[in-house]
Amino acid sequence: MSLKSLEMVESQVIDLRKTLTDEKRNTTKLGGMLKTGQDALKAEQERVKYLEDQLKAKSEELITLAKETHPDWDVIDTVVEGLNSGETEKKIDELHEKLEMTQRELQDEIKANQHLSGRLKMSLNWSDNDYFVRLLKADKRGYAALECLVDDLHVDKDRTIGKLLRHSGSEDFLWALVKLLGDPNSRVAGNAAYILGTLAENELGYLRVISLINSKCAESRRILSDLTNMLTFDDSESVMNAAGTIGTLAESPEGREWMLRQDCLDDTIDRITNLLSHNNLWTASNAALVLARITISEDGCERLLCHSNSSSILTNLILSLGVDEAGRGMNAAFAVGRLCDTDKGRHKLLSLPESEKMISSLSKMLCCNDSGASKNACFAISCLATNPMGHSRLLENQRSETVLKTLAELLCAEDSETAWFSAMTLHTLASQPKGCLRLRKTSDVTNSLKSIAQSEMSEHKEDLKEEVNKTLAILKRLDKAEPPDIEQESFEKVLVKWKESKTNSGLKVKYQLFLDDISVYNGEKIEHVLNKLQPHTTYTVRLRAFTEGDEAPLSDPVNFTTAETVPTIPLNFRLLVRTTTQLKLAWDPPEFSNGILKGYYVYLGEKLSEHTYETSCIVSSLQPSTSYDFKICAATSKGKGPFDQITATTAEMGAHAPSKPEVVVLGRNELTVSWNPPEVPLGRISRYDLVMNNKTIFSGTDLHFHVTRLSPDTEYTFHVTAVTSEGKCESKTTKKRTAKDEYEGERQPLYQTPVKKDGTEVDIKVDSPPKSVKRRRKSTATVCSQENVPAVQTTPRVSSASAKKKVRAKTPDVTLKRSQTMIEKPVSLVRKESVETTVTSKSSEVEQQEVSV
Numbered sequence: 125m126s127l128k129s130l131e132m133v134e135s136q137v138i139d140l141r142k143t144l145t146d147e148k149r150n151t152t153k154l155g156g157m158l159k160t161g162q163d164a165l166k167a168e169q170e171r172v173k174y175l176e177d178q179l180k181a182k183s184e185e186l187i188t189l190a191k192e193t194h195p196d197w198d199v200i201d202t203v204v205e206g207l208n209s210g211e212t213e214k215k216i217d218e219l220h221e222k223l224e225m226t227q228r229e230l231q232d233e234i235k236a237n238q239h240l241s242g243r244l245k246m247s248l249n250w251s252d253n254d255y256f257v258r259l260l261k262a263d264k265r266g267y268a269a270l271e272c273l274v275d276d277l278h279v280d281k282d283r284t285i286g287k288l289l290r291h292s293g294s295e296d297f298l299w300a301l302v303k304l305l306g307d308p309n310s311r312v313a314g315n316a317a318y319i320l321g322t323l324a325e326n327e328l329g330y331l332r333v334i335s336l337i338n339s340k341c342a343e344s345r346r347i348l349s350d351l352t353n354m355l356t357f358d359d360s361e362s363v364m365n366a367a368g369t370i371g372t373l374a375e376s377p378e379g380r381e382w383m384l385r386q387d388c389l390d391d392t393i394d395r396i397t398n399l400l401s402h403n404n405l406w407t408a409s410n411a412a413l414v415l416a417r418i419t420i421s422e423d424g425c426e427r428l429l430c431h432s433n434s435s436s437i438l439t440n441l442i443l444s445l446g447v448d449e450a451g452r453g454m455n456a457a458f459a460v461g462r463l464c465d466t467d468k469g470r471h472k473l474l475s476l477p478e479s480e481k482m483i484s485s486l487s488k489m490l491c492c493n494d495s496g497a498s499k500n501a502c503f504a505i506s507c508l509a510t511n512p513m514g515h516s517r518l519l520e521n522q523r524s525e526t527v528l529k530t531l532a533e534l535l536c537a538e539d540s541e542t543a544w545f546s547a548m549t550l551h552t553l554a555s556q557p558k559g560c561l562r563l564r565k566t567s568d569v570t571n572s573l574k575s576i577a578q579s580e581m582s583e584h585k586e587d588l589k590e591e592v593n594k595t596l597a598i599l600k601r602l603d604k605a606e607p608p609d610i611e612q613e614s615f616e617k618v619l620v621k622w623k624e625s626k627t628n629s630g631l632k633v634k635y636q637l638f639l640d641d642i643s644v645y646n647g648e649k650i651e652h653v654l655n656k657l658q659p660h661t662t663y664t665v666r667l668r669a670f671t672e673g674d675e676a677p678l679s680d681p682v683n684f685t686t687a688e689t690v691p692t693i694p695l696n697f698r699l700l701v702r703t704t705t706q707l708k709l710a711w712d713p714p715e716f717s718n719g720i721l722k723g724y725y726v727y728l729g730e731k732l733s734e735h736t737y738e739t740s741c742i743v744s745s746l747q748p749s750t751s752y753d754f755k756i757c758a759a760t761s762k763g764k765g766p767f768d769q770i771t772a773t774t775a776e777m778g779a780h781a782p783s784k785p786e787v788v789v790l791g792r793n794e795l796t797v798s799w800n801p802p803e804v805p806l807g808r809i810s811r812y813d814l815v816m817n818n819k820t821i822f823s824g825t826d827l828h829f830h831v832t833r834l835s836p837d838t839e840y841t842f843h844v845t846a847v848t849s850e851g852k853c854e855s856k857t858t859k860k861r862t863a864k865d866e867y868e869g870e871r872q873p874l875y876q877t878p879v880k881k882d883g884t885e886v887d888i889k890v891d892s893p894p895k896s897v898k899r900r901r902k903s904t905a906t907v908c909s910q911e912n913v914p915a916v917q918t919t920p921r922v923s924s925a926s927a928k929k930k931v932r933a934k935t936p937d938v939t940l941k942r943s944q945t946m947i948e949k950p951v952s953l954v955r956k957e958s959v960e961t962t963v964t965s966k967s968s969e970v971e972q973q974e975v976s977v
Contacts, residue, residue, distance in 0.1 A: 248276050248284065256291050259300045262307075270304065270315045277322050285326045298323075298336055302343050305350035313354055314362025321369030330376065337373065337382050349388045355395040360404050367399060367410035374417035384423055393418075393431060400440045405450035412444055412455035419462035429468050435476065438463070442478045445485035447492045454497040457489060461504030470511050479517070483508070487523040491530045495542050498534070502545040506552040515556040528553075528563070532572040535592070540585050547576075547591035554598040560629040561673045564599055573599070598628045602676035605667045608637070610682060615659040615689040615718070621651045622667050622679075631671035638666045638678070659689040659718035660760075688719030690765040691758040697768040700740065703806055704748035704781060706851035707772045710740040711756055719760035727755045727767075742851065749776045779804035781853040782812065782844040787860035792836035795860060798828035799844045807850030815843050837864040 249255060249272040258269035276284040288294055304316035323329030337344055354366035370392065373379040383389060399411035415437070418424035428437055441463075444456035460482065463469030473479060486508075489501035505527070508514040518524060534546035550569065553559035563569050576592045608622040625633050637645035637652055640663055645652040657663065663686070667679040695712040702708070709726065726734040726741055733754070734741040746752065755769035783800035790796060797814060814822035814829050817840055822829040834840065840862070844855040 248279060249273075250276055250284065250287055256288060256297055257293060259297045260293075262303075266300075266304075267309070267312055270312060270319070273319055274315050277319065281322060282326070285323060285329050289323075289328055289332060294332075298332060299341075299343060302336060302347060305354070306346060310354070310357040310359040310362045313350070314357070314359060314365045317351060317354060317362070317369045318365040321365065321372045324369070324372045324375075324379075333373070334376070334378050334382075337379070345386075348383060348386045348392060352388055352392040352395055355392075355399060360402075360407060363399070363402075364404060364407040364410055367396065367407060367414060370396070371410050371413040371417055374414060374420075377421070380418065380421045380424060383418070384421065384427060389427065390431060393428065393437065394433060397433070397437045397440050400444045400452070400456070405448055405452055408444065409448075409450035409452040409455060412441070412452045412459065415441065416455045416459040416462070419459045422466070425463055425466050425469055428463065429466070429472060434472065438469075438473055438476060439478055442473075442476070442482040442485070445482065445489065447489055447494055447497050451496065453485075453489060454494070454500050457486060457497065457500035457504045460486070461500065461507045464504060464507035464514065465510070467511065470508065470514055474513055474517060480521070483518055483521045484523055487521065487527045490527055490534075495539055499542055499545045502531075502534075502542075502549045506545075506549040509549070509552045509556065509559065512556060515553070515559055518553075519558055519562055524562075525566075528566045529568050532566070532568040535572045535576055535588075540588060543585070544588045544591065547588050547595065551591050551595045551598070554595050555630065557629060557631045557672065560598055560631065563595075564601075564673065570599065598630075600628065601674050602627060602633070602669050602671060604677045605635075605669045605679040607680045607682045608665060608667050610665070610684045612684070612687060613653075615687040616655065616657045618654045618657060618663075618684065618686070619651060620654060620665060624650050625669040625676065627671060629671065631674070633669055633671055636668045636670060638668070640664055641666075657686050658716060659686050660720070661686050688760050688762050690763050691718045691721060691760055692716045693766045693768045694724060694756050694758050697754075697756050697770055699770065699772040701806070701850040702772060702775045703848075703851035703853050704775050705746050705854055706742055706744045707746060707752065707754075707774060708740065708742045708851060709754060709756075709770075709772070711768075712739060714758050714765065717758070717760070718765075719762060722759045722761065725757050725759060725764060729753055744852070746774045748774050748854070750774050775806070775853075780806040780846075782846050782855040784856040785814070785842045785844050785858045787840075787842055787858050789860060789863055790830075792863040792865060793834045794830065794832040795834065795840075795862065796828060796830050797842055797858075799855065801827065802846055802853060805846070805848060806853055807848035809846055809848050811847050813845040813847060815845065816840055834862045836862050838862050 255269040255272050258265045259273070260266065261269075273284070273288070288297065291297065298320075301316045301320055304312055305320070307313045307316070320333060324333045337347055348370070351366045351370050354362055357363050357366075370383075374383055383392075386392075393415070396411045396414045400408050400415075402408040402411065415428070419428065428434060431437060441456045441459055444452050445460065446453040460473065464473060473482060476482075486501045486504050489497045490505065492498055505518065509518055518527075521527075531546045531550050535543055535550075537543045537546070550563065550573070554563050573592050573596050576589065577596055581589045602625055605625060606623050608620050611619040611621065613619055620637060622635065625635075627633055632648060634646065634648050635650070636643055639654060644654065654663075654665075662683060664681045664683050666681050669676040692714040694714050697711040698709070700708045700710045711724070713721070721737075723735055723737045724739070725732060726736070726743070728743060729752075733743055743752075743754070751771055751773040753769060753771050755767040757764045757767045759765065780802050782802055785797050785799040788796045788798075797816075799812070801809065809825075811823055811825055812827070813820050816831065821831065838861060839859055841857050841859050843857045846853045846855075
């Protein structure tokens with residue numbers, strides 16, 4: 125025996141030892157599985173029996189308690205009967221069904237293990253006969269070897285692939301299989317496709333097949349076209365094998381790149397699309413798998429979307445959505461999701477008439493029990509929701525509420541991948557404003573998210589918790605706004621600033637500013653200028669942040685007081701009362717004080733007349749019947765405000781003033797002054813002031829006054845001022861001279877000697893007066909100088925004895941030297957008589973006035 129033969133035998137022995145070891149491991153494993161199944165079945169049966177016993181004991185206990193506490197046993201019997209026949213029987217039936225299902229699963233597993241054990245005991249074809257060499261023959265022997273290889277792959281795929289690829293002629297065998305793909309015999313071609321597809325599923329075989337398809341040989345360029353031609357065979361098994369092999373080749377990035385470089389790819393896509401509606405679901409599933417794996421690459425998505433029949437391809441994918449045992453709908457959902465992940469694909473899918481059916485089918489798949497279909501539906505929905513249009517269409521679908529609740533339930537799924545897919549989908553839905561608003565309103569979603577966030581997760585579920593926290597951050601509502609800051613720019617202008625409120629929801633945050641509970645701003649800016657404020661006024665501002673569907677609480681109030689400024693003009697500046705010498709002015713406070721008033725300033729012309737805190741003032745020492753210009757302003761700490769002005773005229777003396785005083789000279793040193801009250805008094809008269817030579821000598825209510833201690837032959841001026849509640853009214857002035865001394869030598873005689881026409885004087889004979897007359901009478905009054913004016917008396921009285929005193933003068937006989945019609949008295953006598961007469965008449969008048977007063 126040659127050395128080469130010995131090496132081959134040694135290699136076969138090693139392989140046999142490995143096979144025996146694997147068989148022992150599988151046998152041990154199957155025995156353990158069988159034992160585990162039997163133990164589980166026994167435990168389940170014991171549990172059912174225990175529950176039945178517990179239920180029976182509980183029923184008897186309830187019956188006993190009912191009989192003791194309730195006299196009406198018929199009612200209790202009815203209740204117990206309902207209890208036994210209702211919920212109890214239902215629970216028992218559920219337990220029996222569960223037990224039967226467990227038993228069936230265990231029996232199926234036992235059968236499968238027995239079948240596997242039988243197959244393991246069978247000898248493989250290549251262990252007895254090296255038929256691999258016959259694969260190179262394009263005849264019946266080659267076809268028979270092909271059938272043997274297929275059978276061995278069914279029995280033990282891994283060992284057969286290892287044996288084939290370790291064969292010295294494995295490269296030739298693989299090229300032989302490639303050539304058989306184009307065989308006109310559909311079964312031969314189908315078997316060749318199956319073998320190549322199975323080899324590509326193995327790690328070592330995948331590398332060998334990839335090297336084949338990337339070879340520059342002419343045969344490698346025909347692989348995809350031969351597989352495409354097989355898709356139209358009548359043999360359904362061959363069609364399924366061809367579609368499966370194409371799908372397997374498209375699984376890896378290298379295989380997809382090779383496939384996208386092939387010229388026949390468009391034809392392949394057309395034929396694969398037609399298979400989506402094939403009667404054999406497994407064939408249709410393989411076709412959907414091919415499209416799904418092509419779409420893994422962005423270039424593959426572009427190739428499908430730019431295909432001349434892209435609308436038909438997308439429509440068939442939508443119609444393939446659903447739940448089936450072969451997985452066609454699951455693969456179609458993945459392809460739809462990948463296409464929705466591109467803007468172009470999403471737009472095309474949503475533009476189709478079947479787009480609403482697509483959303484509904486994905487929603488149903490999401491709620492199914494098939495985890496694979498549910499995951500891919502989640503993926504497709506999340507890709508659809510990334511676009512505003514798809515997001516809106518998804519939420520508007522009639523099954524949207526069911527979708528959201530299902531996603532909330534899947535968060536708590538035991539399968540971590542399923543839970544993560546649902547969390548990822550909810551995160552995608554919440555990333556759009558409308559989705560955020562919708563999820564906030566769905567209590568099932570928010571409660572499930574909060575529950576997951578608060579629970580303790582294992583390490584393999586940290587990704588789930590991360591997605592949940594991101595979603596909760598988006599759904600978080602706005603916090604209470606911080607109080608705004610105030611910057612005063614002037615007494616009527618204030619700048620209000622506040623911090624920006626941030627949100628992860630994507631919703632635009634707006635702000636509403638309230639000034640004394642009145643909204644003054646509503647917008648997106650973070651500052652606002654308040655204009656036309658009143659100076660020295662306290663205001664309160666509050667801020668609220670809000671988005672669509674969410675309003676944050678009002679911020680804490682912020683109070684501020686505007687600065688002072690000059691006040692506005694005093695209102696209603698007017699003349700209240702006027703007299704001949706006084707004007708009483710009045711006004712109202714300004715409409716806006718703009719601060720703390722520091723009083724009012726009244727100007728007479730340009731000269732300050734009054735500064736007062738009152739709203740009226742009296743301006744005195746004015747001239748009667750005279751016009752004066754007055755202006756007034758109010759003032760604060762910031763200065764004086766604008767002026768208002770009026771022109772006022774004092775009253776005429778006329779009827780408001782007392783009458784012009786009448787003065788009666790009583791002698792050289794005394795006289796009497798009297799006056800009449802005003803015809804039309806200006807207010808209530810409080811007193812009269814008698815002024816002599818600019819000095820008040822009397823103040824009271826009487827209408828006369830007796831003045832004494834005057835200087836002889838001196839002129840005095842008098843006027844009377846009536847003091848009323850509205851001011852002072854001054855009478856006209858009267859001037860009067862006191863009597864002169866009787867024997868003053870320097871004074872010229874009052875009577876001049878008559879002169880004739882010719883210039884000669886007339887002789888007048890006058891008898892000498894009596895001695896008593898010539899004697900100088902003592903003065904009863906002491907002459908006082910003008911500077912020593914007697915003090916003012918409040919109630920002056922004229923003595924009646926003095927008033928009634930008469931000075932009598934004897935009239936001497938007068939002899940005229942020539943006749944004349946009238947004899948005149950001496951000058952001195954005439955003066956005395958005149959004084960007597962005047963005093964007598966005046967005294968009587970004073971007495972009458974006293975009586976009237």
